Amino acid sequence: MAATEFGLIDRIAAAFARPDPARAPLGIGDDAALLRLKPGHELVLSTDTLNAGVHFFADVPPADLGHKALAVNLSDLAAMGAEPLGFTLALSLPAIDADWCAALIAGMAATAAAHGIALVGGDTTRGPLSLTVTVLGELPTGQALRRDRARPGDVVAVSGRLGDAAGALRALLASEPTDPALLQALQRPEPRLALGRALRGLAHAAVDVSDGLLADLGHIARASGVVARVDSMRLPVSAVLKAARPADWADCALAGGDDYELCVTLPPAHWTEAQARAEALGVPLTRIGECRAPSAGESPGVWLDGAPAPVRRGWDHFGGSE
Amino acid sequence: MAATEFGLIDRIAAAFARPDPARAPLGIGDDAALLRLKPGHELVLSTDTLNAGVHFFADVPPADLGHKALAVNLSDLAAMGAEPLGFTLALSLPAIDADWCAALIAGMAATAAAHGIALVGGDTTRGPLSLTVTVLGELPTGQALRRDRARPGDVVAVSGRLGDAAGALRALLASEPTDPALLQALQRPEPRLALGRALRGLAHAAVDVSDGLLADLGHIARASGVVARVDSMRLPVSAVLKAARPADWADCALAGGDDYELCVTLPPAHWTEAQARAEALGVPLTRIGECRAPSAGESPGVWLDGAPAPVRRGWDHFGGSE
Numbered sequence: 235m236a237a238t239e240f241g242l243i244d245r246i247a248a249a250f251a252r253p254d255p256a257r258a259p260l261g262i263g264d265d266a267a268l269l270r271l272k273p274g275h276e277l278v279l280s281t282d283t284l285n286a287g288v289h290f291f292a293d294v295p296p297a298d299l300g301h302k303a304l305a306v307n308l309s310d311l312a313a314m315g316a317e318p319l320g321f322t323l324a325l326s327l328p329a330i331d332a333d334w335c336a337a338l339i340a341g342m343a344a345t346a347a348a349h350g351i352a353l354v355g356g357d358t359t360r361g362p363l364s365l366t367v368t369v370l371g372e373l374p375t376g377q378a379l380r381r382d383r384a385r386p387g388d389v390v391a392v393s394g395r396l397g398d399a400a401g402a403l404r405a406l407l408a409s410e411p412t413d414p415a416l417l418q419a420l421q422r423p424e425p426r427l428a429l430g431r432a433l434r435g436l437a438h439a440a441v442d443v444s445d446g447l448l449a450d451l452g453h454i455a456r457a458s459g460v461v462a463r464v465d466s467m468r469l470p471v472s473a474v475l476k477a478a479r480p481a482d483w484a485d486c487a488l489a490g491g492d493d494y495e496l497c498v499t500l501p502p503a504h505w506t507e508a509q510a511r512a513e514a515l516g517v518p519l520t521r522i523g524e525c526r527a528p529s530a531g532e533s534p535g536v537w538l539d540g541a542p543a544p545v546r547r548g549w550d551h552f553g554g555s556e
Numbered sequence: 557m558a559a560t561e562f563g564l565i566d567r568i569a570a571a572f573a574r575p576d577p578a579r580a581p582l583g584i585g586d587d588a589a590l591l592r593l594k595p596g597h598e599l600v601l602s603t604d605t606l607n608a609g610v611h612f613f614a615d616v617p618p619a620d621l622g623h624k625a626l627a628v629n630l631s632d633l634a635a636m637g638a639e640p641l642g643f644t645l646a647l648s649l650p651a652i653d654a655d656w657c658a659a660l661i662a663g664m665a666a667t668a669a670a671h672g673i674a675l676v677g678g679d680t681t682r683g684p685l686s687l688t689v690t691v692l693g694e695l696p697t698g699q700a701l702r703r704d705r706a707r708p709g710d711v712v713a714v715s716g717r718l719g720d721a722a723g724a725l726r727a728l729l730a731s732e733p734t735d736p737a738l739l740q741a742l743q744r745p746e747p748r749l750a751l752g753r754a755l756r757g758l759a760h761a762a763v764d765v766s767d768g769l770l771a772d773l774g775h776i777a778r779a780s781g782v783v784a785r786v787d788s789m790r791l792p793v794s795a796v797l798k799a800a801r802p803a804d805w806a807d808c809a810l811a812g813g814d815d816y817e818l819c820v821t822l823p824p825a826h827w828t829e830a831q832a833r834a835e836a837l838g839v840p841l842t843r844i845g846e847c848r849a850p851s852a853g854e855s856p857g858v859w860l861d862g863a864p865a866p867v868r869r870g871w872d873h874f875g876g877s878e
Contacts, residue, residue, distance in 0.1 A: 259598075263779070264703050265635040265764055266602035268695070276581075277599060279676070280588035281644040281690060285683030313587040322603040324646070324688040354601070361607035362684040366646040368603060373590070381586050442587055457585070 239358055242330055246323070246353070249343045253352030258320055267354035269319060275372040280310035286363035291406070296334050297341030298421040299365070304345045306444065307369040308425035309494040313442035315379040315434040316371035318427065320354040321346070324368075326361035349427065379433065379440035379498070384458035386527040388438055388499035391519050392470060393426050393512065395419075396447055397483060400490020401475045404482070415474045423494040429519070430496060432511040437498040446489040448536055448543050451497050455525075455534045462499070463537045464523040488538070499525055561680055564652055568645070568675070571665045575674030580642055589676035591641060597694040602632035608685035613728070618656050619663030620743040621687070626667045628766065629691040630747035631816040635764035637701040637756040638693035640749065642676040643668070646690075648683035671749065701755065701762035701820070706780035708849040710760055710821035713841050715748050715834065717741075717792045718769055722812020723801045737796045745816040751841070752818060754833040759820040768811040770858055770865050773819050777847070777856045784821070785859045786845040810860070821847055 260268040398419035405412040441450045455462040512519035536543040582590040720741035727734040763772045777784040834841035858865040
């Protein structure tokens with residue numbers, strides 16, 4: 235393969251399935267891409283950047299990196315209840331290593347194919363290793379699962395298991411042996427798209443857990459003006475994580491991040507149906523708490539085991555405290 | 557200002573006009589943004605990355621950088637004939653310099669306001685300085701100005717003037733004095749959105765000149781299967797450029813890039829009307845050549861002054877020859 239930018243673009247274009255011309259009449263190769271939504275639908279879009287040395291280790295297997303760059307964006311669509319349509323990839327590379335690029339692209343293409351979505355455009359350029367993905371999806375107009383619709387009395391529930399990815403990351407950072415199951419959670423997160431769609435019409439509010447449960451549930455609580463109470467004994471945590479991180483598994487689950495599970499609130503009357511739909515999809519859905527109205531003078535936020543949890547807006551890449 | 561990521565996000569959110577809730581019911585602050593298209597319209601989107609040291613000098617005025625990151629993306633929408641709706645910004649910064657960030661954001665916000673578009677989402681993270689913008693627009697379904705619709709007999713025309721930006725860049729790279737008018741072309745390109753829309757229904761094909769006229773017109777020629785003939789004597793070149801770069805002004809105009817002018821092809825019967833619409837917008841539109849069918853065995857491409865121009869796919873950031 236010629237190690238040129240246009241060789242790379244051709245290779246990328248060839249690796250991905252051609253978009254359905256009825257939905258994406260123009261993809262890679264023009265000034266811009268065209269996408270057609272179903273009538274009565276609105277566009278949903280999200281952007282996330284992964285930088286080498288910040289979001290991933292430079293020696294991560296490239297196929298896993300390709301998967302994860304797309305999966306974390308799809309997770310945002312899942313948290314809206316949306317159907318994914320396509321995505322763009324802005325890829326900066328210090329140089330073109332043909333084998334590494336081929337593995338990256340293959341990993342991303344496999345994930346795109348698994349979700350039936352097309353690469354519709356992007357940009358390749360020289361620069362420090364970085365991937366910015368923008369995913370596009372659609373939703374019946376007005377049916378998005380937003381952050382600001384939780385109500386007092388809602389059940390708080392979370393999908394899957396929490397903390398496994400953080401457990402793997404902490405082991406890697408400490409150069410300790412890493413359990414393969416935890417590493418899988420860190421490198422191959424699966425966006426909960428089917429669950430997000432299944433909870434449309436049942437859940438009041440939803441968020442994906444990328445910065446840690448306390449931070450992300452805090453977004454719902456403050457946007458909705460409720461107090462979200464969480465019982466730490468109810469957190470879904472794997473036996474593997476408890477065994478691997480006996481001292482900090484709870485912190486991994488509450489504040490670790492990189493889970494890409496869905497945290498939702500829903501009225502108690504919908505809880506049984508939500509459980510049934512999650513079970514039909516083979517996804518655990520665990521009730522971990524409830525929402526209540528703030529008392530007079532009380533700020534909205536998260537309470538953990540009967541006491542206010544510190545306000546966390548999430549991971550600050552610049553190390554400031556907030 | 558607290559130099560934290562969330563302080564930066566708040567500052568960005570405050571700097572941009574709030575989106576029209578009827579068109580963008582959900583912007584910054586949820587997992588994903590929502591956009592509503594007009595009935596009978598399709599989505600148009602484009603992504604471009606600007607990396608420090610590759611696409612801009614690290615000491616470029618930040619307000620100009622903010623403008624240009626958005627303008628070069630809007631130029632892609634202009635080349636489709638689209639109406640811009642909004643954009644996302646993925647911003648990587650090595651550290652947060654409050655004054656520098658404020659100027660960057662102000663520059664971008666002024667350009668967004670000038671075009672009536674909203675920032676609907678994005679990502680901020682730590683990393684080498686880089687901006688990836690994804691612009692979103694809409695078009696009446698089926699009316700896009702594509703690259704692959706040029707026909708034999710079409711007039712080839714280009715807006716504005718070519719080569720000024722390249723003239724400034726070459727002077728900067730050689731540490732020579734730079735004419736302010738040329739520097740303006742490099743740092744403050746104006747996307748030709750109104751012209752692109754005005755040429756819908758008149759032009760057969762369009763491209764924005766970002767990689768140089770020969771490269772970008774070559775995209776049209778090869779995608780459309782025509783030979784595009786260009787007469788170098790007709791190129792619109794400023795007197796300033798000719799005076800500043802007596803030895804290479806023609807190369808700046810033909811192969812320099814960074815022009816963000818529109819190159820279009822249109823049937824001769826539409827030429828007078830196209831000229832009138834461009835004049836009404838105050839934008840020069842210059843006829844520089846014609847399209848013809850390839851002879852038997854001849855490849856589509858660009859001819860310059862009666863001879864085939866070398867095939868240029870554009871600027872290869874990795875230095876490979878293609």
